[in-house]
Amino acid sequence: MLNRLTDSLNFQAEALSLRSERQRLIASNIANADTPGYVARDFDFATALRQATGQGSVGDSSVHTPKLTMAASNGGHLNRNGQPVGGRDQPDMNYALASQTNLDSNTVDMDRERANFADNTVRYEATLRFINSQVRTLNTAITGQ
């Protein structure tokens, strides 16, 4: 019964955690805007959220593909991204192509990164508001007002 109350919150929690990960990634890109040879990275949010919540492709909600995880019997085992096990799997990262030719082969496009950062900030706040309003709804239901 209780998990029915919190199931929808779990989805938003996954979204929030992915948003914060993307925020960190874009911050890294902005920080390395002047580093020669740095390649900007990003991930597709929709795909990552689908992977994290174990849902099928969009428009086909009946397909429920469980997330495959490797067994880790030892604390020194690494997951498929080469990270120590324990944490959640990292989303698949993509590398950005340079939008303009650059002598130092840095592919950070400041305009794009700033836009992505602003976009991600707003969506993070939106997710926070969803969570807050759901909590408010649940509280109202529990207290019976």
Added chain:
Amino acid sequence: MSMFKIFNVAGSAVSAQSQRLNVVASNLANADTVAGPDRAAYKARQVVFTTTPMGEVGTAGVTVSQVTEDNSPGRRVLDPKHPQADADGYVTYSNVNTVEEMVNMISASRSYQNNIEVMNTAKSLLMKTLQMGQGG
């Protein structure tokens, strides 16, 4: 909380950019330096940025890996009356290119501002995250 790493990332970038700004300042300050008695004028310096991974995948900060010296010859001006003139009457100034340094300075200060803004945004998001579920 992976967002706390943003402060490390943007902080490293801010300190790297301020070091770059420092180097530009000392270059500009020495733009008109004349070679001393040892015939060695000030040489322009440049910082070299390197990406530093910070734990998780995709979290990359910046550090200044080295400071290089520009070894191109200094500007030589014919001025026999100058007290520092050599036997041929030439005075050797430092090899600082003032226009290049000004461009460098503007670029460094813009990057600095960008990273400060990233930190401010991350801070306000984290503050809102802390108030999650409190009815806001």
